[in-house]
Structures are given as structure tokens and as C-alpha cells.
Amino acid sequence: MAFIGLGNMGGPMAANLVKAGVDVWGYDVVPSAMETARANGVQVVEDPLEAVPRADVVLTMLPSGQHVISAYQDSPGLLSAAGPGTIFLDCSTINISEAQQAAELAQAAGFRAADAPVSGGVVGAEAGTLAFMVGASAEVFAEVEPLLDIMGARAIHCGGNGLGQAAKICNNMILGVTQIAVGEAFVLGEKLGLTHQALYDVVSKASGQCWAVTTNCPVPGPVPSSPANRDYQPGFAGALMAKDLNLAANALDEQGVRAQLGRLATAIYTEFAAGEGAGQDFSAIINTIREDSQHQSSGPENSSAPLAKDTT
Numbered sequence: 603m604a605f606i607g608l609g610n611m612g613g614p615m616a617a618n619l620v621k622a623g624v625d626v627w628g629y630d631v632v633p634s635a636m637e638t639a640r641a642n643g644v645q646v647v648e649d650p651l652e653a654v655p656r657a658d659v660v661l662t663m664l665p666s667g668q669h670v671i672s673a674y675q676d677s678p679g680l681l682s683a684a685g686p687g688t689i690f691l692d693c694s695t696i697n698i699s700e701a702q703q704a705a706e707l708a709q710a711a712g713f714r715a716a717d718a719p720v721s722g723g724v725v726g727a728e729a730g731t732l733a734f735m736v737g738a739s740a741e742v743f744a745e746v747e748p749l750l751d752i753m754g755a756r757a758i759h760c761g762g763n764g765l766g767q768a769a770k771i772c773n774n775m776i777l778g779v780t781q782i783a784v785g786e787a788f789v790l791g792e793k794l795g796l797t798h799q800a801l802y803d804v805v806s807k808a809s810g811q812c813w814a815v816t817t818n819c820p821v822p823g824p825v826p827s828s829p830a831n832r833d834y835q836p837g838f839a840g841a842l843m844a845k846d847l848n849l850a851a852n853a854l855d856e857q858g859v860r861a862q863l864g865r866l867a868t869a870i871y872t873e874f875a876a877g878e879g880a881g882q883d884f885s886a887i888i889n890t891i892r893e894d895s896q897h898q899s900s901g902p903e904n905s906s907a908p909l910a911k912d913t914t
């Protein structure tokens with residue numbers, strides 16, 4: 603197979619394929635990424651068009667939809683070099699409309715296509731425990747599933763082309779909203795005199811229970827593996843959450859969905875990622891909430907939260 607984009611995610615994913623005995627030809631525009639991949643057994647090529655004709659599957663793991671579309675079609679693109687029956691498998695996180703466009707380009711050139719964005723981050727990519735959300739025909743899903751099973755722990759067929767991306771951004775919109783809600787609740791608890799542990803013990807077993815509390819608890823202590831215990835090193839960086847929420851906001855606009863909380867979470871994380879939050883785990887949003895709350899006097903006249911005022 604050909605693997606295009608050997609960065610933080612693609613590098614370890616390609617390495618896991620090699621470990622499982624798959625022949626992987628790899629390409630990245632950055633020489634250091636190619637060197638690391640070579641050390642992991644990937645057969646690196648100086649020109650991606652050398653890799654594609656030998657591949658039954660061309661996997662892309664690139665920063666954005668424009669990178670994917672441009673890699674597919676720009677002069678000359680990956681589509682121009684592929685052999686009959688090739689599957690174009692894009693694992694990047696991109697706009698649903700761009701995923702559909704990429705699939706249409708591949709299909710118009712006579713190939714098959716799937717979008718299979720991932721969750722699980724760099725840790726999951728290294729451990730081979732990613733979750734893939736796949737948009738493809740049932741036939742294409744069945745063909746790519748064995749490869750996805752090497753790189754991940756779960757591959758879920760979500761429907762036709764673009765619906766893998768749809769599932770990913772719906773999930774991450776819930777995640778963004780809940781992580782903010784959990785941060786707000788813990789800051790309120792602090793002000794009310796609750797210890798973090800007491801609030802955790804209640805919420806983790808009560809109806810407020812969610813991943814943002816039980817795995818990504820935003821305060822140090824209750825969940826020792828959460829990023830809050832290591833000064834909010836990601837984890838899942840604020841910049842990536844802002845990216846995914848902006849993809850969700852694009853879909854909300856395209857589909858005409860009201861989604862006030864999803865849009866507010868997008869604004870909050872976009873502002874967070876414009877500053878030092880970009881490189882911190884997204885659970886560090888609690889620190890912004892706490893800081894803003896220090897300048898906030900009490901009383902019903904202040905019931906409109908400063909974050910909401912600043913970011914809408």
C-alpha cells in the first residue's frame with residue numbers, strides 16, 4: 603500500500619502496518635518524517651507517484667481537506683498514477699463536503715474511495731488502538747477493514763462516503779461541549795467549597811457522568827492519567843479541538859442546524875487555540891473559565907458568562 607503523510611499520526615500508523623507485515627511505500631513532504639518512517643521499515647519514496655502504481659490502497663493522513671484534494675488531483679496527482687481497482691482511503695479529519703468531493707474525484711477517475719477519520723490521538727496511533735469511523739460502500743469497508751484492524755481497535759461502518767467524517771465531528775462536538783460544561787461545574791464547585799474529589803466521586807457515578815469527567819478529568823487528582831496531572835500536556839490539543847469544532851460548525855451551517863451550544867463551543871475553543879491553549883490539552887479550558895471567574899463579581903446581573911460575551 604501507499605501511505606501519504608507520515609506525521610504525528612501517519613508515522614506510527616504506517617509503522618504498525620509494517621510491523622504486521624504489510625508492504626508500505628511512504629511519502630511525506632518533510633524529510634525528517636521520511637527519515638523516521640524509513641527507520642520504522644517504511645519504504646520511502648522521493649516522489650509519491652512512485653508509490654501509487656504499486657499499491658492496492660492509497661492511504662492519506664494529511665492536515666486538511668485542501669491537502670487531500672490537492673494531493674489527489676494537482677499536477678500530476680495521486681489519481682493519475684493509480685492502477686485499476688485501487689482504493690483511496692483518506693484517514694485525515696476534513697470537512698464532510700471535502701470528503702465527498704475527494705471520493706467523487708476518485709470515483710470519477712475509476713477508483714473506489716473511503717473516508718476513515720480516527721479518534722484516539724497519537725497515543726492510539728502508536729499503540730494501534732485507534733477507532734476508525736468509516737464512510738464507504740459495504741464492499742469497500744470490507745476490503746479496508748483488515749488494514750484498519752491493524753492500526754486500530756475498532757472500525758465502525760457509518761454509511762456512505764462522507765459519513766465517517768460526519769460521525770467524527772458529531773462526536774467531537776459533544777466532546778467539546780461536555781468538556782466546557784465539566785470545567786464550568788468544577789469551577790463552580792470550587793467556589794461553593796466542594797473538593798475536586800468529592801465532586802468527582804458524585805459526578806462520575808451520577809447522571810453528569812461522561813468521558814470529560816471519568817477519563818479527561820480537568821483537575822489534578824481524581825483521575826491520575828488525565829492531562830491535568832501533567833500540566834495539561836496533550837492528550838488532545840486545543841488546536842485540534844478547535845479544528846474539529848470548526849468543521850462541525852461548517853456542517854451546522856451547511857445543514858441549517860441551530861445548535862447553540864455547538865457554535866458557542868466552537869467560538870470558545872477557537873479563542874482558546876489562538877493563545878497558549880493551542881498546545882495544551884483541551885481540558886485546560888477549565889483554567890480560562892477559572893481565570894475569567896476571578897474577575898467576575900457575584901450576582902444575577904452577571905449571569906451572562908464572560909466567555910460567552912467575549913466569544914460570540
Ligand code: NAD
Nearest residue numbers: 607608609610611612630631632635664665694695723724
Ligand atoms: P501532522 O501535521 O503531524 O502530519 C501531517 C503530515 O502530512 C505532515 O508530516 C506533513 O508534512 C504531511 N504533508 C502535508 N502535505 C503533504 C503532501 N502533499 N504530501 C505528503 N505529505 C504531506 O498531523 P497529524 O497530527 O498527523 O494529523 C493528521 C490528520 O489526523 C489531521 O487531519 C488531524 O486532524 C487528524 N487527527 C489528528 C489527531 C492527533 O491527535 N494528532 C487525532 C485525530 C485525528
